[in-house]
Amino acid sequence: MLSVNLLSRGVLVAALASVWGCGGGGGGGSDTPAASSTALSLSVSSSAVGTTANAPVSFVFHWSRDVGSSFTLDDVLVTGGTPGEWRQIDATRYALVVTPPERSSGTITVSVAAGRASDVAGQTNALATQLSQAYDTRAPGWTLVWADEFNLPGLPDASKWDYDTERNRLGWYNNELQYYARDRAQNARVENGRLIITARRERMSGVPDDGGQAFTSARLVTRGKAAWTYGFMEVRAKLPCSPGTWPAIWMLGSGGRWPDDGEIDLMEQTGWDKTQVLGTVHTRAYNYFNGSLGVGRGASTRLTDACTAFHNYQVTWTPQRIQIGVNDQIFSVFDNPGNGDRTRWPFDQPQYLILNIAMGGSLGGSVPSTFTADQMEVDYVRVYQR
16 A cells, blocks of 8 residues: 655654653652654555545555544545544554545545644644545446546557557548647647647648648547457547537447447537537448448437537447446447347457547538637546446
8 A cells, every 4th residue: 555645755753752851959850751853744545546446445644653642533624525434543543434425536635734633742743634536436336447537748648549540641531631640749638637639720741641631630549558348438528619520439349340340439529510419339230331221320419518518428338238328328229139140249349449530521511611720628538347
C-alpha cells in the first residue's frame, strides 16, 4: 500500500525524548516531556491506491508520533462519500472506511486541517494533509480493466492510443473529406484533464501521404494496444456543434475484416442534426454496401445539449446481446440470434476502440464555407469486464 505524505515528504520519525531539569535553590526536580525537534506529521493512504474504486475505501491515517485521544473522526473532513467505521489501529494509526455513492463516479477526498491533533508534548501538526481517491460505481458487477482519464497533458498516451492514417493518400471511405494526422497536437491533444480532437479547415500539402483533403482531423485507435471481447464500455464526451462534422465513438473487430468482424457504434452524430445521436451495429448481413438484411441495426435518441454538455456514451456487450445507451438509458438493442450465423453475429471476438471526427461524407453532409474548426472533448474512456 502506497503512503502519500502531503506534509513533509522524507521527514524522519523521531522518538520522543525526555529531558530532566533541576529546580533552582535546592527545590525538588521535575520531569517534563520536551517538544520533539521533528515536526508532527501525518500521512494518509488508500486501500484502492492506483485504481478507480468501485467499493468502500479504507483510508489509513499514520501519525509520526502518538497523538493519543487528541485525534478523532471529528478531525477528518470527508467529501464525495459517506464516512463509516472508524477505529484506532495502534498508537499512531487510525482507519476510516468511506463508501462512495451508488451508480455514480467522482472523487472521495479526506483531509485533516492544521492543528487538529497534538502529541504528548503538546506539539500540533503544522500543515494540512489530504488524499483523493477516484471512484466509479456506475457498473455494478463489473471490474474496471482499462481506462484513460487523460491526466497527462500533451499528445495522447502512446501506450494506449495509436493513429489510423492508412487511407489518407487514397481518400477515406463514405466520401469523407478529412486528412487524419498523426502525433499532431493541433488535431489531438490532452489538456486540462480532457482529450481534445479537433477538425480544422487546412491542407497538409507536402506531407508524403497527402490526399489533397481540405480538412485535417484525428482518428485515435486502441488497435494493437488493447482490445476486448464483451464488457461495459463508457466514454464521457462533449460533441462538436458545427454542421458538416461527423464525430464517432465506435469499435471494430481486431481481425481487420470489415464487415465480417462486425462494428459497434456507441455514438455517431450527423452533421445536420446536432441534437440527435445514433447507436448502430454493422455485420456482413447488416451493412451499407451489400448487407443482405439492411444497412445496419440501430436506433437514435434525442440529446438537445449534446454539443454543449458532457454525456456518458455506453455499450453493454455480452454473448447474448449488445445494448447501446447514453447516461444509463438504453436506446438500441441488438440480440444474438443464437443460430451460429456469423453474418449476423460475429461478436464473439475482440474489438478495439476508435475516437474520431470525420468531415462531410454520408453522415457529415455538406460542410459550410464558414467552417474553420471544431472539436470533440473526451473526459474519460473506461472499459469494464466481469
